[in-house]
Amino acid sequence: MxxxxxxxxxxxxxxxxxxxxxxxxxxxxxxxxxxxxxxxxxxxxxxxxxxxxxxxxFKYTEQLAKDLELFAQHAGRKSVNTEDVILSAHRNDHLASLLRSFCNDLKAKEPQSERKRKKASRKEDKATTSVVHVPDL
Incomplete structure (x- = not known):
């Protein structure tokens, strides 16, 4: 023991x-x-x-990381994705719109061949775009 x-x-x-x-x-x-x-x-x-x-x-970032982890867990995922990050900015309309714009720009720059290869449904596609794994410390 x-x-x-x-x-x-x-x-x-x-x-x-x-x-x-x-x-x-x-x-x-x-x-x-x-x-x-x-x-x-x-x-x-x-x-x-x-x-x-x-x-x-640093304290703000710590809290943001905890919030993102909770959003992902609530959605039944073990990884944080871009939707979680955008959701974390829901109290700041300007920041949320900037994040959406940034996310859309990233999706637009994604090579067409990679987007066509994915056979998952649209809902799954949105959930797995730009996934960031959050390891347990």
């Missing part, structure tokens, strides 16, 4: 380690983007504000 508990503890520590690495990388990318945009617009942003923006963006 104790061996099982230790194994669970090790898994938890590994999960926390992965989350910390992702958070750090995300923060660095966010800080880089904020600094680049500030320079491009001739602005200065204080370090505490940049750190706050990075933390806020």
């Amino acid at each position: 104790e061996g099982d508990a230790n194994g669970i503890d090790v898994e938890k520590e590994e999960d926390e380690s992965v989350i910390n690495i992702l958070r750090d990388r995300f923060r660095l990318a966010t800080i880089s983007i904020a600094e680049t945009e500030a320079k491009r617009n001739g602005l200065e942003i204080s370090e505490p504000i940049i750190a706050y923006i990075a933390d806020f963006a």
Whole structure:
């Protein structure tokens, strides 16, 4: 029994380690983007504000990922697709329309031969377009 508990503890520590690495990388990318945009617009942003923006963006992204996973589960799927992403933006009409437009542009760029090869029904076709697998951490 104790061996099982230790194994669970090790898994938890590994999960926390992965989350910390992702958070750090995300923060660095966010800080880089904020600094680049500030320079491009001739602005200065204080370090505490940049750190706050990075933390806020990470927390928002964490919640978005959880929402997407729930949308996919509710639809009976194990993978998130573009419809889930568009649904996540339902409170922001402008963002939802931009996402729909982006999705339509991607579908238009998809080679015709690949679209013709699929013999699935339209409903299945929509559900499997641009699928992103969400692994369990």
